[in-house]
Amino acid sequence: MALRLTLKNIVLTASIYSIASPLHAGMTEVIAVDAQKSKNEQYNFAVTLRHTDTGWEHFANKWDVIGADGVVYGTRILHHPHVEEQPFTRSLTGVSIPKDVKVIFIHSYDTIHGRSDQEYKVELPQ
Numbered sequence: 001m002a003l004r005l006t007l008k009n010i011v012l013t014a015s016i017y018s019i020a021s022p023l024h025a026g027m028t029e030v031i032a033v034d035a036q037k038s039k040n041e042q043y044n045f046a047v048t049l050r051h052t053d054t055g056w057e058h059f060a061n062k063w064d065v066i067g068a069d070g071v072v073y074g075t076r077i078l079h080h081p082h083v084e085e086q087p088f089t090r091s092l093t094g095v096s097i098p099k100d101v102k103v104i105f106i107h108s109y110d111t112i113h114g115r116s117d118q119e120y121k122v123e124l125p126q
Contacts, residue, residue: 026052028060028108030120031087035104037125043095047076049108050087059083063108065095073097073104097124 032048043065051060059081065074074095082088097104106120 026058026110027113027116027118028063028110029116029118030063030106030108032089033106033120033122035122035124038094041096041099042093043097043124044091044093045074045076045095045106046089046091047106047108048087048089051082051108051110053081053083053086055081055083058110058112060108060110063090063106065092065097066105066107067097067101068103068105102126 028049028051030047031050034046036044038044045065047063049060049063053059060078062075062077064072064076066072074092076090076092078090102124104122104124106122108116108118108120110116
């Protein structure tokens with residue numbers, strides 16, 4: 001009997017954690033960022049997202065390049081779902097960021113939950 005109770009508690013605990021997980025809730029996840037500095041002192045970003053897109057009613061719809069002070073330097077709008085393409089990478093080029101900014105954050109969004117709780121930190125190449 002004690003073994004069943006222990007297994008029941010383990011299953012219950014695992015269920016609670018999976019429900020509380022932002023990824024389980026269908027939020028976007030930034031899994032990789034490639035930041036390159038271009039010749040004209042601007043930056044190009046390739047951001048890889050993972051999201052459980054289900055179609056037009058629920059999909060990852062944008063990501064932002066944001067400074068530590070909250071300034072949005074660039075936004076990449078995602079115009080359609082990527083149901084069969086997960087994870088997926090999209091680029092944003094020509095992002096102007098002041099020279100004194102050394103770190104930015106990528107924030108991702110979806111059509112139901114809005115902004116994900118995740119902040120993906122990127123140290124900018126100099």
